[in-house]
Amino acid sequence: MVENKSKHAVVTGASTGIGEATVRKLRSEGWQVVAVARRADRLERLAGETGAQVFAADITKDEDIDALAVFVSENGGLDTLINIAGGARGADTVGSANNDDWEWMFQANVMGTLKMTKAFLPALRAHGRGTVLNLTSTAGLVAYEGGAGYNAAKFAQHALTNALRLEEVENNLRVIEVAPGLVHTEEFALNRLGGDQAAAEKVYAGVAEPLTADDVAGVVSYAVGLPHHINLDQIVIRPVAQAANHKLIRK
Numbered sequence: 001m002v003e004n005k006s007k008h009a010v011v012t013g014a015s016t017g018i019g020e021a022t023v024r025k026l027r028s029e030g031w032q033v034v035a036v037a038r039r040a041d042r043l044e045r046l047a048g049e050t051g052a053q054v055f056a057a058d059i060t061k062d063e064d065i066d067a068l069a070v071f072v073s074e075n076g077g078l079d080t081l082i083n084i085a086g087g088a089r090g091a092d093t094v095g096s097a098n099n100d101d102w103e104w105m106f107q108a109n110v111m112g113t114l115k116m117t118k119a120f121l122p123a124l125r126a127h128g129r130g131t132v133l134n135l136t137s138t139a140g141l142v143a144y145e146g147g148a149g150y151n152a153a154k155f156a157q158h159a160l161t162n163a164l165r166l167e168e169v170e171n172n173l174r175v176i177e178v179a180p181g182l183v184h185t186e187e188f189a190l191n192r193l194g195g196d197q198a199a200a201e202k203v204y205a206g207v208a209e210p211l212t213a214d215d216v217a218g219v220v221s222y223a224v225g226l227p228h229h230i231n232l233d234q235i236v237i238r239p240v241a242q243a244a245n246h247k248l249i250r251k
Contacts, residue, residue, distance in 0.1 A: 007031040008078045009224070010068075012059055012116060013085030014052075015042035017185035018135060021217035022084060023052050029221060034072055037085070059085050059112035069119045080131040080224050081120050083113045086157070088139075088150040088192040102149045109153040113160060125171045129228045132168075133176040133220060134161045138236060141179060142245050150192075165233065174231045176223050181238030182248065184210040206250030210239050 009026055013019030015037030023035045027050040035052045036059065037043055043054035055071050057064035072078055086109035089101040113134055124130030139147055140154025158177065165175035182204070189200035204210050216237060223232045241249040 007080075008076055009080040009082055010034045010036060010072055010078050010116075010120065011082045011084060012036045012112070013083075013135075014046065014054070015039040016187050018180075018183065018213045018216045018220075019084040020046060021213035022082060022220050024050055025214070025217040025221045026224075027052055029225065032076055034068075034075065034078070036068060059116055060107045062115065065115050065119045069123075072120070073123070077123055077127070078120060079124065079127045079129060080133070081116065081124065082133045082135075082220065082224065083116055084135045084220075085112055086135070086153075087188065088147075090149060090194075091146040091192065092149070093146060094148045097149060102152070105149050105153040106156070110156045110160065113157055117160075117164065121168070121173075124173055125168070128172055129174075130172070131174040131176065131224050131228070132161075132164065133178060133224055135216075135220070136161065136177055136179045138179050138181045138238065138245055141236070144245050165231075172228075174228060176232050177234045178216065178220055178223065179234065179236045180211060180216050181236070181242045181245070182207065182210045183213065183216055185213050207239065207241050207248065208251060209241065211237065 009031050011019055011023050011033055014023050014035035023033050026033050033052040035043055035046055035054045036057050038058050040056040043056055046052060047054045053075060055068050057068045089104050090098050092098055117132060136158045137154045139150050140158040143151040161177045184204045189203040193199040219235055219237055
């Protein structure tokens, strides 16, 4: 197969975890990358280590996205948008849900993806062979107890992705969903559990080989690097130890 020759990507959530790993992977494969995240200090380090262009922005803020769109346009444009920014907060039941946590999750996972996509759709359409890849989660495919807020946000992002594919096929826009299961990253569980390191470590305790950020980045890179006529609509990626959200082998 002939690989995708259009290699100008914008990657959100680039200061840590899967987003950072994706920037590193794409840069190693010759992509031009604009790495986007809120934490400028981490972005500057990433730029120094990879040569990626960086832009500090909060993807839930319209003014930040407007400035980012101008920056990208003036620095080579894009053909691939990779929406990785997001996350979870809390593990409450519906009956004890924290409204602020739910609001944050919808802003970070759903509205951030929506705003980024809207901002760059004109450029992607004009390119003629554009790609949008959204990182969702297996939490957006099957609900589980204590996950309702994250489930709801990721189900919404999953639906957004499917609708976008239907709406933009006439513009030759490729729309890909990557839905990981258990991934052991530096901050995901820690942020979800309010900074409780011991509780975060229990999430992965006994799991011989959870996925890593590099594992997921490799799948993302593969999907966007394929010839443009190939659309991997949905990729579910789990560690072998996790046969389903509710079935995880711990030893």
